[in-house]
Amino acid sequence: MLNNEYVKRVYAQVEKRDGDQPEFLQAVREVFETLEPVVEKHPEYEANGVLERMVEPERAIKFRVAWVDDKGKTQVNRGYRIEFNSAIGPYKGGLRFHPTVTESVVKFLGFEQILKNSLTGLPMGGGKGGSDFDPRGRSDGEVMRFCQAFMTELQRHIGQFTDVPAGDINVGAREIGYLFGQYKRIRNEYSGVLTGKGLEFGGSLARTEATGYGLCYYTAAAMRTLRNDSFEGKTTVVSGSGNVAIFATEKAQELGAKVVTCSDSNGYIYDSEGIKLDVVKDIKLGHRGRIKEYADRVPGAEYHEGGKGIWTVPCDIALPCATQNEIDGESAAMLVKNGCTVVCEGANMPSTPEAIEAYQKAGVLYGPAKAANAGGVAVSGLEMSQNSYRLSWTFEEVDGKLKDIMEDIVANSLAAAKEYGHEGDLMVGANAAGFVKVANAMVAQGIC
Structure with a gap:
């Protein structure tokens, strides 16, 4: 239940604007219900409209993806990229190819990604994307042509210092390879614009795991x-x-x-x-x-x-x-x-x-997704670092850094939970710890 007047007002605004997006509303409400003690302790967040800005994507891109199947028939899918928040770094988040992908699903994933990326301690903002394309039962040629068509539009919105997508459901090494190849062909540049790449062309050991x-x-x-x-x-x-x-x-x-x-x-x-x-x-x-x-x-x-x-x-x-x-x-x-x-x-x-x-x-000891599954984006962040340095770390080095990051997330979540009166609550702690870092950055950067 929402009790804080500021939180209630912003959530009502989200309901009014995005009432047709159930997954997004669910994600926002779950976070808002745990942030009330944080907002009450930091009146500067209300004064700077932090919640209002955090629930509104900085950019929402929706586009047509037209491609040709093996029978020569034109197929049309919808593509999405939600660039949600860049307060602490370039937009970062996966691409999902699945029939259930809608704007609501992509927005909920992007909103969660803001806090998840913050929890890793790495400089990454939140974003997410995908398409209602279903690769199951499709040939490699069809998947390649879809990925090429998808990237032909997406490439104008992303870059290693702007937005760095990765994989998600049904977007694995094969799909990332096709997407990276098309980006490189169109932009004529070799950069760490995608993570989850093959080891032969800039990927990181331990990213799959x-x-x-x-x-x-x-x-x-x-x-x-x-x-x-x-x-x-x-x-x-x-x-x-x-x-x-x-x-x-x-x-x-x-x-x-x-x-x-x-x-x-x-x-x-x-x-x-x-x-x-x-x-x-x-x-x-x-x-x-x-x-x-x-x-x-x-x-x-x-x-x-x-x-x-x-x-x-x-x-x-x-x-x-x-x-x-x-x-x-x-x-x-x-x-x-x-x-x-x-x-x-x-x-x-x-x-x-x-x-x-x-x-x-x-x-029950409950570990929420934005904290418990942050390992994937954490190693994506480490892949970005390796790409910037033009070097590769060993599996053991990456795995060791991953273990440290995940243990730090637990420790930081528990510390935040205690600070805001919910000792031992990993869900409250994860939301509070992730939010405060982003909120402070937003306040410091002014109204933008």
């Missing part, structure tokens, strides 16, 4: 600090089967957990003996197959249609790594009932407000 590994470093640090506990011996449920889920599973297993699930948009698999990650990697990274294959290849594994049932699997730790709003209030209640005591988010906003309320009522 970063979000999943970072999620586990964050979870481990939070459990150690707040519970004097660890992953060791814990049954863990992971949703999704993309890069985030795969490498969260890999690191959780390294830290002693038994991961028993993974999923895709068709359903989920349950393996009581623990997920055989080599099989999942072969299915998903090897030939972009469906997770159902796992049950055909691993004796004793079960496949279940539909994704919601995954949250009925008894576990100690849940790491949602699929998509937004995958855990609703009913699913969260089932997790709690079946013994789950830790939920840390690898996907962006995977828990509905009702789910978060259920975690909090049950005393």
